[in-house]
Amino acid sequence: MAADQTLSAPLLDNVPHTVITVHENPPSQAQPPFDNHNQDSSFDEENPYGFLGAHGFEVPGPTTVDPFKNYTLGIDGLYEWVKIVVCLPIAALRLVLFGLCLTVGYVATVCALRGWEDKQNPMPKWRCRLMWVTRLCSRCILFSFGYHWIRRKGRPAPREIAPIVVSNHVSYIEPIFFFYELFPTIVASESHDSMPFVGTIIRAMQVIYVNRFSHSSRKHAVNEIKRKASCDQFPRLLLFPEGTTTNGRAIISFQLGAFIPGYPIQPVIVHYPHVHFDQSWGNISLAKLMFRMFTQFHNFMEVEYLPVVSPLENVKENAVQLAQRTSHAIATALNVVQTSHSYGDLMLMTKASEFKQDKPSLYMVEMAWIESLFRLSTLEAVDLLDKFLSMNPDSSCLGRYYSRMRHCYHIFPSLSSPLHPSWLVQDYLDFYFFKGRKKNERLLVNTGSLT
Template sequence: MEDGRLSLLTAPLLAQSPAPSGADADAAADVILDIGDRTGVGEGDLSNGCISDSVSEGVAGGEEEDGNPFEFLGAAPLRHRRPPCPVDPFRNHTPTVGGFYELCKMVLCLPVALARLLLFGISILVGFLVTTLALQGWKDRQSPMPRWRCRLMWVTRLCTRCILFSFGYHWIKRKGRPASRKIAPIVVSNHICYIEPIFFFYELFPTIVASESHDSIPFVGTIIRAMQVIYVDRFSASSRKNAVNEIKRKASCDEFPRVLLFPEGTTTNGRFLISFQLGAFIPGYPVQPVVVRYPYVHFDQSWGNISLAKLMFRMFTQFHNYMEVEYLPVIFPSENKWEGAIEFAERASHAMASALNVVQTSHSYGDVMLLTKALERAKGKPAPYMVEMAWVESWAGKLP
């Protein structure tokens, strides 16, 4: 206890093990650590409410004071980062086909892969044609999509389910339910590969926040336009500001679909949860976290150090790919002025990490950029770990 603040410890220390039986069961309970400042927090502090303008301004001011080297990406300031965690959260653990079983399975599934590829091609073509028809003559893209156009988009949504089927996701395990759009207009999810956007297109048909580069992707660019996508240039401060304003505008109107964001800003291997960008939390609306898992034994489905074509081929040549989606309870912004967007994001991040039973790290998209450049220049095999460059920058700045 320091300065009237009580630190509660809440994060798993050890990996889970089979539960013992008998009298030792109680003694073997997991030790959980939850670090948080609960000063002045009452039972009503998590009730529905919005962040005041003064709090939002305080968050912006706090980011400038910390000298965050990745501030241009919208990452959280250093004072809210966790201790350094020298791991690589972006590495795919099965980038190559290994083992006799995988080779045999690939050979056996080649005819199936051809059929799946055909289904994939037909589905994306039909979805593209239907979406083009739904967008035909629609000029006022700033207003909610008319109902008859939304009904037409159901055909495209069914096509995306066929695409998931072609990738081997014959059934998808769900836990929990999506909250009403009126209760939680914003949805946030972890991001492991390109499958999650396809799933959410089918499941929720939300408005998504995406990089401007997605608009130029053949077929896909047209389809996501029907979602009234909010484009953002992550390297432009004005673009990020406009995106936040657009998120707030669409979240405040029930006629628009709910807004979906992947606050990590990039894909990870699912074994860690990296730092969140603040775009989903600055508007101050209730947020529903969703966590996605891909249980596997032989094939890691994360989009890390593996090409898109190779990842798709590996998916096509699997008997079945497992996917689990869990909808978590809605998180409401606090009415207390001590909580800004950063603390709001921390609560959502902690809830998702706890549900996934993974470690939270301070990595960000800036680390992905540095890793990409390093791999372009590296001649040898890269190390299996990565220290967050935000911490390296902070530590180096303290040297004499």
């Protein structure tokens, strides 16, 4: 410090100062003291910092997390191309091993099912022992896909303690792994029964089929879950409550089928660490995903059994609350976000892809939230999007908004009921499909009047 400075001396001496003069003129006549960008930045209500030369700002449009996006759709980098070329002979051997194991497992399953007619009761023990051949074949199938070893953490709880197991769903690998590890009874879509080889094998698991769009089918599935969970002679039940595969970077909304019976549940998390190849089965074809798995030196997979989540004692807890606690436990263990997406969002994205939209993921609306708040079913939303895209909207989705809105009211007569007033259609299309600007005050007023 200089010798002539004291505690009372100014710290900044001989430094030029900038003087800002604030005029008392109206905002329209006020002149900015400086303008670095050669633009009019006069003070107004929308830009109170204009007198400092700051530009006005716009609130960005709504963005949506895409829980179905595979981040390695393309083959990038010299390392990946060299690895694929080197692994092509290995991939051929793996493909032969896969086909051989699938054939042997299929034959063993057919033998185990032959002559078994009483499928409402647990499978006899000698048939279960024969199914061990198929279970060993499934482990060899995992080996052929590059899962030479699988890291496990924790242990499965005894079936008497936790008759129901739930897991996040990232790929088709988890059902194969759990088939080998637990040989559980699963809940699957009715469409799986017609799949070659796979349909026969899951029938041996005493599968519970469900049609997600049929109320009676869902009710029957819940009754079957309750019946089989209450009997220790049946295997434990395995459910993927998300209802579809995701990329593992988010936990989407849970279906309630596993939680309505009110039994203790053991959550399991499955994680696929990777650097170059995302193994999630999202917006990628099955053939391409299998090819990429076959052409990897090794694919990493980690499975962790979490503590059992039991219904609270002396506290009345419904299925929604139990599902929320389980979902939170899984999301916390994975360190990922929770969203209100559902299988309906995947249907909306698929519909947008059919119409050759540039960014189909923009049409996802977190369908579970829409269903609960707006009472709009998935099938209605898909039909709504189909009719909207058939209008061939422009890239901004705003040019024909007002001219088409009256036509929208006529093609959606089912939404003119008290549960779906006309403003709801307008808000729904404006906020999600037309991607226009949305005032939060109006949304709050409308949702408040709805509830």
